[in-house]
Amino acid sequence: MTTTGQAGLASALMRLSQVVAHVFADVSRSRDLTPQQAQLLCTLIEGPVGMSELGRLLHLEKSSLTGLVDRVERRGLVLRTRDPSDRRASQVGLTCQGAQLAAESHEDVTARLEDLAGELAPADRKRLAAAIATMLDRVVA
Amino acid sequence: MTTTGQAGLASALMRLSQVVAHVFADVSRSRDLTPQQAQLLCTLIEGPVGMSELGRLLHLEKSSLTGLVDRVERRGLVLRTRDPSDRRASQVGLTCQGAQLAAESHEDVTARLEDLAGELAPADRKRLAAAIATMLDRVVA
């Protein structure tokens, strides 16, 4: 039995999340991004998101998000667009350069996580993904 | 099929780790700790650790760790002890108050993660923990 096995599911989840965070940090650094900036870019891959929604997704206070978006916008990776239907709101979307960086970073992280899962049999991987999906469904609900 | 299910194992792992990080952040905040401080305390639960080893575990440069330990020591949660056999080195250990906070925080996070896993059948939980353990074994090796 491994050390991890003894510690229970919760501890396994904590360690796993720490490892994933470190992978993310390494990949971010290799692209000259902070982990927070890379996380922001990856969140925008599927399309522009409003500031409020982005704050919920990233678990950030609105003022923290303002600063984060400011710095990434200054580097030309994202763009704020004023919402015409509600002139208070704005959407944050990737620029071409930002989209490229986001895609590359996401692929790098994916590759390293796939490698980490390399020992698992296909059936185990499928069950693992399904079990995680079940847990995550509980979060949104 | 859920949104998560479509995205593959790597994406599931990324989202899971983000959720765990948010849980950790919430629990830390409720104890008036930063996530980094709570992570440090939890790392010391099993016993004192040297600064170099701590840096490896937390994925931090030595100077970053110096500051983090400084701030937590100033709050009376940890204590540096000079190693008699190598007078350059020092061990960082929890104080009574630090140990209490660490235990409480760890229990809180554990409870919230267990809750998250609540939908899973016992057999699935066991398989999930085992699969994660297999992945983590690959990290250390």
Add this chain to the structure above:
DNA sequence: TATTGTTATACTCTATAACTATA
């Protein structure tokens, strides 16, 4: 009044480079 977002402020977190002390 409520919501969206920014500004001001004060910390914390982090890395790089240079340093001290010990091995």
Add this chain to the structure above:
DNA sequence: TATAGTTATAGAGTATAACAATA
């Protein structure tokens, strides 16, 4: 020379409170 750790510095990340603009 190499290792353990600190200091100095600069920038990034974060929250709270107060604010402006719009709904």
